Amino acid sequence: MRLRILLLVLVCGSFFTAVSQEQPIEDNTVEGAPRASVDKGLFGRVVDSKSGKGLDAASVQVFAHTRDTTGKQRDSLIAGMLTKPNGDFNFVNLTLPDSFSVKVTALGFAENSKLVAMDRADVAKLGMDVGNIKLANQADLLGSVTVVAQRSALQMGIDRKIFNVDKNITSAGGTAVDVMKN
Incomplete structure (x- = not known):
């Protein structure tokens, strides 16, 4: 009898330990905005405007444009990442509003922001390609220092x-x- 109780406790403990290891699903939604799910991904490439080569470790951020209760437009950060060494970025499993912007910054380059409007039929099949985002060099010459x-x-x-x-x-x-x- 004791062996059966011990076995039951061991099985229940193992079950609850296994169930507790599941990761929660993140909800990347913005309140009050029409949404579309982008399962295939939001992808593109960040390139240098002069050479056309991809930029490594550029910061890419996706902002949703929504209106708050007072009617003011607010930008809410949905997702962000750094580009790969060839300049590619890919956001997967995002829930996006009808209009959003992709903001790209990199050290030594001017900031670039691209406003994107979605066509829901194409996005559901293929994903959303924002294309090449070009960044221009920004050289600030500082005065001499002694x-x-x-x-x-x-x-x-x-x-x-x-x-x-x-x-x-x-x-x-x-x-x-x-x-x-x-």
């Missing part, structure tokens, strides 16, 4: 300590023995 610094009084080496006595008041007018004592 670094002025003083040596620190104490420098720690691997095998020794170096004490600079140049600015030490107690070493003025004394000998090396006086500096070593202080």
Whole structure:
């Protein structure tokens, strides 16, 4: 009898442990906006406007355009990711409103934002291709900089300590023995 109870507890414990490992499904919806599910993905490529080569690690963000209760238009972030080394990005299993924007930023490049309107019939079959998004170089030339610094009084080496006595008041007018004592 005890063996059966122990076996029942063991089976129930294993079952509940296995069930608790399921991952919850995220709801990527925005309140108050008509939605379309993009199962095949929202995809595109970020390229340099001069060379046409893909940009690695550019930030791609998808914003939904909705109106709040006061009637003001608000942008809500739906998803974001970094591009692959060839500049490709792909968002899967998104629920998107009828109009949204794709904002792309990268270090050393000007920000680019693309407004997208959806055709629900094509999106359901193929996914949504936003095409190549071109980013222009943004070079900001800074003025020249002169670094002025003083040596620190104490420098720690691997095998020794170096004490600079140049600015030490107690070493003025004394000998090396006086500096070593202080």
